Amino acid sequence: RLAYVNGSFVPHAHAVIHIEDRGNQFSDAVYEVWGVIDGELTDFDGHLKRLDRSLSELRIRRPMTDKALASILFRMVEVNRIRNGLIYLQISRGTARRDHVFPTDTVPPSIMITAKSMSPEKAEARAQKGIAVITQKDIRWGRRDIKTVSLLPNALAKQAAKEAGAAECWMIDPDGFITEGSAANAWIVTKDGVLVTRPATNDILNGITRRIIFDLASREGLTFEERAFTRDEALAAREAFITSATSFLTPVVEIDGNPVGNGHPGSLSLQLRKSYVATAKERSRK
Numbered sequence: 001r002l003a004y005v006n007g008s009f010v011p012h013a014h015a016v017i018h019i020e021d022r023g024n025q026f027s028d029a030v031y032e033v034w035g036v037i038d039g040e041l042t043d044f045d046g047h048l049k050r051l052d053r054s055l056s057e058l059r060i061r062r063p064m065t066d067k068a069l070a071s072i073l074f075r076m077v078e079v080n081r082i083r084n085g086l087i088y089l090q091i092s093r094g095t096a097r098r099d100h101v102f103p104t105d106t107v108p109p110s111i112m113i114t115a116k117s118m119s120p121e122k123a124e125a126r127a128q129k130g131i132a133v134i135t136q137k138d139i140r141w142g143r144r145d146i147k148t149v150s151l152l153p154n155a156l157a158k159q160a161a162k163e164a165g166a167a168e169c170w171m172i173d174p175d176g177f178i179t180e181g182s183a184a185n186a187w188i189v190t191k192d193g194v195l196v197t198r199p200a201t202n203d204i205l206n207g208i209t210r211r212i213i214f215d216l217a218s219r220e221g222l223t224f225e226e227r228a229f230t231r232d233e234a235l236a237a238r239e240a241f242i243t244s245a246t247s248f249l250t251p252v253v254e255i256d257g258n259p260v261g262n263g264h265p266g267s268l269s270l271q272l273r274k275s276y277v278a279t280a281k282e283r284s285r286k
């Protein structure tokens with residue numbers, strides 16, 4: 001297995017970043033995750049664009065052109081022989097003696113990339129069965145739209161879910177509305193068959209998969225609404241699901257121990273998951 005670190009492809013076991021990297025000390029880094037389906041990076045441009053946005057919001061320099069970066073990402077898929085899985089990319093503000101203030105422009109950003117294979121069969125079986133989620137207070141900062149590696153609240157939430165026998169944790173804002181999952185966007189389908197997910201403000205990460213689902217829903221003549229929904233509304237929903245680049249669309253069949261709908265994956269959820277996978281090729285770049 002090969003990783004990419006600051007200009008070189010190196011064996012994963014020897015891939016290291018300096019102890020004074022700002023990603024390590026201050027979470028001063030952003031990341032991006034591309035799903036790989038059948039050997040191709042899905043929604044390539046969307047993720048690259050969001051990476052650019054995350055970098056500019058934090059004023060971290062781009063380490064290279066998009067073209068150069070693209071060729072490294074494709075190479076990572078190739079050399080690691082990823083058929084299905086993900087490519088993880090992280091860019092920090094660089095390595096410098098610890099100081100909260102940004103280093104000078106002479107310090108280059110650090111870049112690291114890893115690849116991981118995932119079993120599509122296992123993911124599919126999980127989706128057909130549906131997952132349980134728990135809910136917890138959202139304790140994250142005010143710029144969740146930036147994909148930073150500052151993921152401690154997300155890790156705590158996911159761990160709490162695991163310990164409760166669930167697969168995700170939906171987080172709740174001070175007004176009682178669900179923001180999103182620890183690593184995925186949250187959706188419900190109302191009794192009237194309307195897809196509902198929270199608007200992409202600073203409160204959530206604007207998922208690339210989330211936007212693909214909007215496109216697919218439109219194509220299939222489904223109605224959707226971008227608005228916040230409460231836990232109670234989710235409990236009364238006909239269907240619920242999560243979306244992310246690595247899980248695509250996964251039905252939620254239980255919230256805090258209560259069944260969603262009839263306790264089985266919803267038909268619209270499964271239909272959209274199928275469309276997502278079926279159209280992955282047309283959204284990919286080799």
Ligand code: PMP
Pocket residue numbers: 033154180181182183184185204205206207208209210243244245246
């Ligand atoms: N919200 C959070 C907090 C996430 O970590 C993710 C996964 N990166 C998402 C939403 C879904 O985003 P995407 O569809 O772009 O993977």
